[in-house]
Amino acid sequence: MLSYIARRLLGVIPVMLVVGIFVFSLLHLAPGDPAAIIAGDNATEANVARIRASLGLDRPLLEQFGSWGWATLRGDLGVSMFSNIAVTKLVEQRIGPTVSLALTTMLVAISVAITLGILAAWKAGSLLDRAVMALAVTGFSVPVFVVGYILVYFFALQWHWLPVQGYVPLSEGLWPWLRHLVLPSIALGMAYVALIARITRASMLEVLAEDYIRTASAKGVATLPMLLRHALKNAAVPIVTVIGIGVALLMSGVVITESVFNIPGVGRLVVDAISRRDYPIIQGVMVIFAAVYVIINLAIDILYSFIDPRIRYS
Amino acid sequence: MANSGTAEFIRRHPTIVAGAALLTLIALAAIFAPLIAGDPLVFEPINRLRGPSNTFWLGTDSLGRDVYARMVYGARISLLVGLSVAFIAVLSGSLVGLLAGYFEKVDAVVMRLMDGIMAIPSILLAIALVALLGASVKVVIIAIAIPEIPRVTRLVRAVVLTVRGLPFVEAARSNGTRIAKLLRRHILPSTIAPLIVQATYICASAILTEAGLSFLGAGTPPEFPTWGNMIASSRLYLQIAPWTIFAPGICLALVVLAVNLLGDGLRDRLDPRIARRM
Numbered sequence: 001m002l003s004y005i006a007r008r009l010l011g012v013i014p015v016m017l018v019v020g021i022f023v024f025s026l027l028h029l030a031p032g033d034p035a036a037i038i039a040g041d042n043a044t045e046a047n048v049a050r051i052r053a054s055l056g057l058d059r060p061l062l063e064q065f066g067s068w069g070w071a072t073l074r075g076d077l078g079v080s081m082f083s084n085i086a087v088t089k090l091v092e093q094r095i096g097p098t099v100s101l102a103l104t105t106m107l108v109a110i111s112v113a114i115t116l117g118i119l120a121a122w123k124a125g126s127l128l129d130r131a132v133m134a135l136a137v138t139g140f141s142v143p144v145f146v147v148g149y150i151l152v153y154f155f156a157l158q159w160h161w162l163p164v165q166g167y168v169p170l171s172e173g174l175w176p177w178l179r180h181l182v183l184p185s186i187a188l189g190m191a192y193v194a195l196i197a198r199i200t201r202a203s204m205l206e207v208l209a210e211d212y213i214r215t216a217s218a219k220g221v222a223t224l225p226m227l228l229r230h231a232l233k234n235a236a237v238p239i240v241t242v243i244g245i246g247v248a249l250l251m252s253g254v255v256i257t258e259s260v261f262n263i264p265g266v267g268r269l270v271v272d273a274i275s276r277r278d279y280p281i282i283q284g285v286m287v288i289f290a291a292v293y294v295i296i297n298l299a300i301d302i303l304y305s306f307i308d309p310r311i312r313y314s
Numbered sequence: 315m316a317n318s319g320t321a322e323f324i325r326r327h328p329t330i331v332a333g334a335a336l337l338t339l340i341a342l343a344a345i346f347a348p349l350i351a352g353d354p355l356v357f358e359p360i361n362r363l364r365g366p367s368n369t370f371w372l373g374t375d376s377l378g379r380d381v382y383a384r385m386v387y388g389a390r391i392s393l394l395v396g397l398s399v400a401f402i403a404v405l406s407g408s409l410v411g412l413l414a415g416y417f418e419k420v421d422a423v424v425m426r427l428m429d430g431i432m433a434i435p436s437i438l439l440a441i442a443l444v445a446l447l448g449a450s451v452k453v454v455i456i457a458i459a460i461p462e463i464p465r466v467t468r469l470v471r472a473v474v475l476t477v478r479g480l481p482f483v484e485a486a487r488s489n490g491t492r493i494a495k496l497l498r499r500h501i502l503p504s505t506i507a508p509l510i511v512q513a514t515y516i517c518a519s520a521i522l523t524e525a526g527l528s529f530l531g532a533g534t535p536p537e538f539p540t541w542g543n544m545i546a547s548s549r550l551y552l553q554i555a556p557w558t559i560f561a562p563g564i565c566l567a568l569v570v571l572a573v574n575l576l577g578d579g580l581r582d583r584l585d586p587r588i589a590r591r592m
Contacts, residue, residue, distance in 0.1 A: 014426040014429075014430075015426060015429045015430050015433055016430075016433075017430070018426055018427050018429065018430025018431070018433075019430045019433050019434060021430075022430060022431065022434065022439075023434070023442075026442050026443065026446060027446065029443075029446070029447075137571065137574055137575065137578065138567075138571065140518070140570070140574055141518070141567050141570040141571035141574050142563075142566075142567040142570070142571075143522050143525050143526065143529075143563075143566055143567070143570075144526070145525075145526070145529050145545060145563075146545070146559075146563035146564075146566060146567055149545070149549070149552055149559050149560075149563065150560070150563070152552065153552055153553075153556055153559075153560075157552065157553045245432075248432065248433075248435055248436070251435040251438075252435045252436055252437035252438070252523075252526070255435070255437050255438065255441075255530070256437070256526050256529065256530065259529070259530060260549075270438065270441065271441075271530050271531070271532075273445075274441055274444075274445050274530070274531065274532050275531065277445055279445070279446075282438070282441065282442045282445060283442070285438065286434055286435075286438050286439070286442060289434070289435050289438060290430075290433040290434045290435075293433045293435070294433050
């Protein structure tokens with residue numbers, strides 16, 4: 001067990017190293033002087049020099065990577081070119097809305113998707129099954145912002161049930177917080193639900209065809225315990241894996257959802273940074289998102305090895 | 315005879331037929347855009363935010379531009395990006411996957427590299443590349459293709475790992491077939507079916523990412539009409555002119571739906587086993 005965890009932990013190092021090299025070298029991939037690119041088209045000579053010095057671009061490449069990597073490891077993601085505020089500080093100010101949105105979406109999406117997937121597999125070929133599969137294909141096909149605007153148009157602008165946009169922190173009450181998250185979560189969760197419902201159905205179908213399931217139902221095990229305890233538990237590996245991989249999908253979606261609903265989160269921070277070419281922000285958020293993705297997947301792997309011993313020994 | 319064969323194909327593979335038909339229609343509209351739509355760039359401020367009418371089938375946007383014309387021309391960027399990204403990602407991804415699957419030393423390094431790329435959210439990677447290299451169709455295509463490569467690499471590698479131990483590959487190897495020929499003639503063919511399926515999914519995901527980038531203002535230059543930037547530039551007028559957002563939005567959903575349906579159909583027909591696991 002311990003050696004499995006240690007092995008998985010060590011596996012994080014090369015992945016994050018690749019992420020680091022990638023994020024770092026992006027700036028140097030661009031043709032010409034990176035400092036001039038960041039400064040923009042009508043920058044003064046002094047401005048370019050200031051940027052070059054502040055990013056350390058006048059030093060050898062390996063040394064730059066070393067000091068950037070070391071600083072990043074210690075949690076120093078540099079300073080915004082535009083506002084001169086530390087990137088970590090800016091992210092800290094914006095993390096609340098993003099975490100709220102991502103967590104509510106994940107919770108709701110996973111429970112809805114697994115339920116739908118189980119029902120579809122249980123009644124395979126039925127109208128319900130076809131409806132779930134149709135929903136899944138649609139969920140994959142309609143972009144986050146289109147779902148978002150359709151929801152806003154009907155639920156906010158036409159019927160006035162929910163707010164059009166914005167975010168209210170949890171400290172101002174559970175209901176106002178939740179009200180502002182309903183539409184963004186649905187828009188963001190569509191593709192995630194589709195992904196998980198599909199894999200749940202496929203994985204359950206495979207397990208439900210096994211002999212021991214037939215034995216269980218022949219023995220007279222009731223439907224619900226049969227589906228959950230006998231089938232779902234054994235169908236869980238691919239489902240849990242896809243939940244982890246889907247986090248990447250969710251993260252890309254968060255950036256767009258925050259723009260649609262005007263939520264002042266980390267996604268908006270990046271989008272605002274694009275037009276200002278505020279490179280340290282883009283770089284920093286990329287590293288943070290990648291780290292979160294890696295940690296979530298690591299946690300899922302380790303958690304799962306507790307439940308299913310077959311994982312540890314394979 | 316031929317007729318009953320066609321009918322049989324439609325009955326057995328409704329999703330392939332529906333997807334292909336819808337895509338053909340949209341592709342034709344994109345190719346013959348100048349014949350079926352007016353000028354997407356001309357703006358008449360006097361006609362701004364008009365509802366759908368005989369002159370403007372889908373109304374006009376906030377600058378008085380013809381939404382229908384922009385929608386038809388917008389198909390060009392979406393299809394161009396979708397197809398190019400699928401082509402580039404499949405080509406480079408399968409080359410890397412072949413090598414990784416066959417040579418164990420390459421495998422360790424390449425798969426760590428792919429894990430790293432997969433950890434970076436694709437839209438952020440694309441945003442960063444576009445912000446740095448400047449907004450052009452070429453940059454957008456490359457920026458979207460890079461995060462798609464790991465999917466192809468993993469797929470091809472998995473196929474190679476299964477195939478390389480099979481007797482016919484062993485036989486070819488013991489006959490002294492050179493490695494390049496072995497990979498090309500004996501291993502590559504097994505990857506074709508799952509790759510075709512994967513290419514359609516990549517195409518769908520690329521169209522979505524391009525639209526997302528345009529929507530965020532990090533896509534192709536704003537003068538090109540794209541479905542993403544049409545929606546972005548009309549977002550303030552959702553209440554008074556919903557057609558400016560719903561028209562390109564529905565197009566986008568339909569194209570991606572068509573590609574996904576085609577992909578699902580092809581998967582069931584060509585490769586029911588491997589592709590589902592990816």
